[in-house]
Amino acid sequence: xxxxxxxxxxxxxxxxxxxxxxxxxxxxxxxxxxxxxxxxxxxxxxxxxxxxxxxxxxxxxxxxxxxxxxxxxxxxxxxxxxxxxxxxxxxxxxxxxxxxxxxxxxxxxxxxxxxx
Amino acid sequence: xxxxxxxxxxxxxxxxxxxxxxxxxxxxxxxxxxxxxxxxxxxxxxxxxxxxxxxxxxxxxxxxxxxxxxxxxxxxxxxxxxxxxxxxxxxxxxxxxxxxxxxxxxxxxxxx
Numbered sequence: 001x002x003x004x005x006x007x008x009x010x011x012x013x014x015x016x017x018x019x020x021x022x023x024x025x026x027x028x029x030x031x032x033x034x035x036x037x038x039x040x041x042x043x044x045x046x047x048x049x050x051x052x053x054x055x056x057x058x059x060x061x062x063x064x065x066x067x068x069x070x071x072x073x074x075x076x077x078x079x080x081x082x083x084x085x086x087x088x089x090x091x092x093x094x095x096x097x098x099x100x101x102x103x104x105x106x107x108x109x110x111x112x113x114x115x116x
Numbered sequence: 117x118x119x120x121x122x123x124x125x126x127x128x129x130x131x132x133x134x135x136x137x138x139x140x141x142x143x144x145x146x147x148x149x150x151x152x153x154x155x156x157x158x159x160x161x162x163x164x165x166x167x168x169x170x171x172x173x174x175x176x177x178x179x180x181x182x183x184x185x186x187x188x189x190x191x192x193x194x195x196x197x198x199x200x201x202x203x204x205x206x207x208x209x210x211x212x213x214x215x216x217x218x219x220x221x222x223x224x225x226x227x228x
Binding site for chain 1: 150157158159160161162165203215216217218219220221
């Protein structure tokens with residue numbers, strides 16, 4: 001039972017480069033999230049999706065883009081990487097009824113990104 | 117969105133009960149209270165969720181008073197492996213969507 005899988009686990013980028021962080025879940029969850037966590041801090045929501053084809057901005061969306069073409073996948077795209085994007089990125093998924101009840105979210109193991 | 121306030125850190129010893137209190141004064145009628153645990157270099161893990169009164173599972177108990185302006189996560193007989201950061205979240209569903217907003221959490225250190 002894989003749960004939420006993130007790739008890669010580690011990555012070093014040069015300033016100005018682009019990359020895509022991959023996230024896949026096999027639990028048929030409708031909600032998916034991307035968070036970033038800076039050292040010693042809590043998680044900040046970048047983008048979220050409530051279903052295939054629907055995405056919305058979170059607290060810190062600048063410099064990132066997402067897409068949700070399938071229920072399973074929710075890639076996060078970094079364009080023109082900057083040192084301020086050095087962080088650990090977590091993807092998560094959950095199942096929420098309509099109306100939502102905030103059911104438990106399952107997190108991936110994270111991607112540690114360094115921009116130099 | 118209801119803001120949460122919890123202690124930055126707590127210390128305990130193995131075998132003791134630990135209670136972490138979180139205040140959420142402006143919680144809305146349809147909001148839920150959820151707690152997550154995070155070990156270093158790992159993603160957060162769901163512990164427990166409640167709406168009012170008391171909820172208990174195999175890991176912890178969650179106490180929520182009638183006014184719901186605070187909640188207390190209770191960890192019975194902690195062990196060294198309970199050393200982690202604990203996050204209190206108020207899950208808002210008023211917009212029709214459910215999103216999770218994390219604060220800085222409480223760093224619990226359990227000593228022998």
